[in-house]
Amino acid sequence: MSVAPIIRHEPAPETFRTQPHNLDAEQALLGAVLVNNDAYYRVSDFLKPEHFFEDIHRRIFQVTADLIRTGKLATPITLKTFLGDADLGGMTIPQYLARLAAEATTIINAEQYGRTIYDLAMRRSLIGIGEEIVNVAYDAPVEMNPRAQIEEAERKLYQIAETGRYDGGFQRFEIAAKLAIDMAANAYQRDGKLSGVATGLSDVDRKMGGLQPSDLIIVAGRPGMGKTSLATNIAFNIAKAWEGEREAGGHIKTTNGGIVGFFSLEMSAEQLATRVIAEQSGVSSSRIRRGDIREDEFTRIADVARDLQTLPFYIDQTGGITIAQLTARARRLKRQKGLDLLVIDYIQLLSGSSKRGDNRVQEITEITTGLKALAKELNVPIIALSQLSRQVESRDDKRPQLSDLRESGSIEQDADVVVFVYREEYYLANKKPREGTEEFFKWEADMNAAHGKAEIIIGKQRHGPTGTVDVQFDAEVTRFTNLASEDNLPERFE
Missing domain, CATH: 3.40.50.300 (P-loop containing nucleotide triphosphate hydrolases)
Known part of the structure; x- marks a missing residue:
């Protein structure tokens, strides 16, 4: 069951565009983790608190991660002690946590929700880099070399590409064995019969x-x-x-x-x-x-x-x-x-x-x-x-x-x-x-x-x-x- 967004934003004027985000996915993932902490391990190797669009979601995910890493249970009851209090559209934080858990979807979809959140965060980061390139190009000091700005932009782009990748982690040994066989086959075909x-x-x-x-x-x-x-x-x-x-x-x-x-x-x-x-x-x-x-x-x-x-x-x-x-x-x-x-x-x-x-x-x-x-x-x-x-x-x-x-x-x-x-x-x-x-x-x-x-x-x-x-x-x-x-x-x- 899809969870309707609880936190609403006032519609922006037509001259502004809201940055890409998906509150449904964020709420669904957090709810799944609160109901079953095993869901956290499906996304923990690539998803970070800063990838969430909503500030309260960042805080919930950070506290949840801290509790789970120390071997404690993360539930609406254990979390509310660490999150303080705030007005979330007429709801308190304990009420919001209870609502997330009550309307949580299955753990099976947790990784897919995590990837959706991560991909949208990458798009927001790209937007930020693009805006920075434009602003710096307009207001760059005289002594700043455009080549330096290009290289800095490239560095940031690759930093985005390399942080939080979700294609790592453990792999079956048969995959490594196949790579070793492919290396030997390539060596056989190459001049000098070398692996390198x-x-x-x-x-x-x-x-x-x-x-x-x-x-x-x-x-x-x-x-x-x-x-x-x-x-x-x-x-x-x-x-x-x-x-x-x-x-x-x-x-x-x-x-x-x-x-x-x-x-x-x-x-x-x-x-x-x-x-x-x-x-x-x-x-x-x-x-x-x-x-x-x-x-x-x-x-x-x-x-x-x-x-x-x-x-x-x-x-x-x-x-x-x-x-x-x-x-x-x-x-x-x-x-x-x-x-x-x-x-x-x-x-x-x-x-x-x-x-x-x-x-x-x-x-x-x-x-x-x-x-x-x-x-x-x-x-x-x-x-x-x-x-x-x-x-x-x-x-x-x-x-x-x-x-x-x-x-x-x-x-x-x-x-x-x-x-x-x-x-x-x-x-x-x-x-x-x-x-x-x-x-x-x-x-x-x-x-x-x-x-x-x-x-x-x-x-x-x-x-x-x-x-x-x-x-x-x-x-x-x-x-x-x-x-x-x-x-x-x-x-x-x-």
């Missing part, structure tokens, strides 16, 4: 199974080790391998490789593009900038640049952005173009949403926690580059360790994978002894052994082994490639 996105470095992929969705992957190293080069190599390889198929609803599903978003907080987009062109053409970026290139090299550069134009590789070169701005832009890219990998170069150039200049450790904690949450929300791997502390330089063995991660233990804590880049050749080159000495000949032998090689050290991995992977590194064009092993070398002829 292939990096293009086969030995790294074998160790990690590719880049896994929702993982936060930290790539760390001292200056000169090549961490940015590793990130750009992986990003290019994934974008180049991208293949997709159009599904029934018009959405394009990635079947191989991926769509890449790259936040270049240090280098400009032009510098990043020059580096990628150098990596792929085999002509060093310094020679490209000087114009010191032959005709055949220019042809190679032009061919690579033409290929780059067709790749799903998107660059944001804005420096000094906050984690909130980065999150909003990543969501926008996912919505508009799609997204399978996000790269941030690098963490220490981000700032927190609030100014915490006096506590950088807390700020880094906010950033890494935000990046991990973003990876889970977008269900894509995020590669975030990080600096290492100077204590590496004071050790004889300069291979980095987890304790070397700069400024915050939260980087190690929030990361699913921590990868270090280490090049022995870089350190040896700075320790060249005087020629002709015994130390020089030993140094020369060490340099020859280390030349063109780098180590990818997996210091942490939640779902796989740790260890070191040797790779090839061409310092002139800053390119990482697979290291040829004796088993894979071409047959030798005497």
